[in-house]
Amino acid sequence: xxxxNPTPTEYIQHHLQNLTFGNHPEHGWSxxxxxxxxxxxxxxxxxxxxxxxxxGLGLMFMLLFRKVAQSATTGIPGGVQNFVELMVEFVDNSxxxxxxxxxxxxxPLSLTIFCWVFLMNLMDLVPVDVLPTLAQKIGAMFxxxxxxxxxxxxxxxxxxxxxxxxxxxxxLIIFYTIREKGVSGFIGELTLHPFNSPNKLVQAxxxxxxFVLETVTxxxxxxxxxxxxxxxxxxxxxxxxxxAMIGLWQLPLHFTWAVFHILVITLQAxxxxxxxxxxxxxxxxxx
Amino acid sequence: MNLNLTLxxxxxxxxxxxxxxxxxxxxxxxxxxxxxxxKIADGLDAASRASRDLELAEExxxxxxxxxxEQAAEILEQAHKRSNQMIDEAREQARQEGERMITQAxxxxxxxxxxxxxxxxxxxxxxxxxxxxxxxxxxxxxxxHGKLVDKLAEEL
Numbered sequence: 001x002x003x004x005n006p007t008p009t010e011y012i013q014h015h016l017q018n019l020t021f022g023n024h025p026e027h028g029w030s031x032x033x034x035x036x037x038x039x040x041x042x043x044x045x046x047x048x049x050x051x052x053x054x055x056g057l058g059l060m061f062m063l064l065f066r067k068v069a070q071s072a073t074t075g076i077p078g079g080v081q082n083f084v085e086l087m088v089e090f091v092d093n094s095x096x097x098x099x100x101x102x103x104x105x106x107x108p109l110s111l112t113i114f115c116w117v118f119l120m121n122l123m124d125l126v127p128v129d130v131l132p133t134l135a136q137k138i139g140a141m142f143x144x145x146x147x148x149x150x151x152x153x154x155x156x157x158x159x160x161x162x163x164x165x166x167x168x169x170x171x172l173i174i175f176y177t178i179r180e181k182g183v184s185g186f187i188g189e190l191t192l193h194p195f196n197s198p199n200k201l202v203q204a205x206x207x208x209x210x211f212v213l214e215t216v217t218x219x220x221x222x223x224x225x226x227x228x229x230x231x232x233x234x235x236x237x238x239x240x241x242x243x244a245m246i247g248l249w250q251l252p253l254h255f256t257w258a259v260f261h262i263l264v265i266t267l268q269a270x271x272x273x274x275x276x277x278x279x280x281x282x283x284x285x286x287x
Numbered sequence: 288m289n290l291n292l293t294l295x296x297x298x299x300x301x302x303x304x305x306x307x308x309x310x311x312x313x314x315x316x317x318x319x320x321x322x323x324x325x326k327i328a329d330g331l332d333a334a335s336r337a338s339r340d341l342e343l344a345e346e347x348x349x350x351x352x353x354x355x356x357e358q359a360a361e362i363l364e365q366a367h368k369r370s371n372q373m374i375d376e377a378r379e380q381a382r383q384e385g386e387r388m389i390t391q392a393x394x395x396x397x398x399x400x401x402x403x404x405x406x407x408x409x410x411x412x413x414x415x416x417x418x419x420x421x422x423x424x425x426x427x428x429x430x431x432h433g434k435l436v437d438k439l440a441e442e443l
Contacts, residue, residue, distance in 0.1 A: 038289065043292060069319075074322040092317070105305070112305045167294070168298045
């Protein structure tokens with residue numbers, strides 16, 4: 001849909017490019033007109049579509065839940081309240097099953113992760129060309145070249161979004177570890193496992209080995225957490241794009257893949273939530 | 288696919304949403320849930336208490352019914368006894384009255400007989416005197432023979 005009759009490669013690339021706003025070395029603060037410009041902007045750029053959709057969906061979730069929370073009755077719950085209570089109880093049970101420490105943060109954190117990630121994933125089910133085309137039309141109204149209006153609807157197909165969340169979780173893991181076990185406990189966890197010895201000298205030799213191993217383990221947590229979500233959704237989105245290129249026959253295929261994807265997006269949201277709880281439970285529990 | 292500021296923006300948005308959820312969403316919903324749980328528990332409690340009360344009340348009602356039946360039976364028995372007693376008393380009274388009347392009648396009859404005997408005696412004596420006068424055809428001095436006649440009359 002980019003420009004006039006794009007080649008398949010152009011079409012796919014166009015779909016996988018975020019709407020980037022940043023500080024270009026030559027053009028200053030502006031919206032990137034191509035993937036190259038976006039790359040040249042380096043770190044000081046933001047993806048307007050990712051942030052816009054994720055914050056928009058997050059606000060939607062917050063407003064809906066807040067509205068229900070405000071009018072929550074202890075009597076017979078209505079339709080929306082039923083749904084919200086279902087979600088809350090489901091998350092609460094998941095947290096109680098896994099996380100045995102005391103924390104006011106974990107349960108709301110898990111609820112937010114599950115609902116927010118689910119909503120962001122859900123955008124995957126909107127046919128791939130609908131919103132980008134709409135964005136191009138709106139862009140054209142403001143005088144932009146439609147070929148250069150990039151629009152990626154699903155925030156979780158942006159590695160920035162998933163890593164942004166998983167790194168926040170990582171910060172919480174470190175925070176909880178230090179809060180429960182102290183700085184020495186945290187360092188001890190990094191250096192005294194998995195190899196230890198009663199002999200002080202041998203132990204001293206083990207420390208660097210342990211440190212390397214445990215650091216890798218620690219770093220692997222947020223990276224795998226973020227990349228798992230990103231990879232699943234990115235692959236799913238890519239297949240939607242591929243299906244969208246085959247003409248009329250895309251309809252049954254698209255339908256089939258979308259039905260399958262309902263499972264994937266729910267599962268990925270659940271996995272992200274569960275792993276967050278598990279990691280935080282590991283951080284809090286004593287060995 | 289490039290890592291950029293979006294990552295930090297997303298982290299900030301994430302933190303904000305988690306804070307919002309923790310502050311404004313989770314507590315009221317949880318509170319509502321817990322309150323409803325408590326309400327339901329209370330309701331079930333009250334129901335079981337009510338059924339227990341009902342059982343108790345039924346038992347009490349049965350007890351009262353039984354007691355009143357017993358009382359009624361007792362009262363009935365007493366009444367029977369009393370009526371029997373009254374009948375006996377009446378019978379006794381009637382018997383005594385009858386006896387008394389019989390005694391009285393007997394004494395009256397006795398008196399009548401005595402009086403009749405006296406009358407008869409005096410009349411017989413007078414008749415004897417008259418008969419003797421007739422027989423003797425002579426006037427007997429009543430004063431002279433009065434003693435004799437009285438003696439005769441005594442012997443009758």
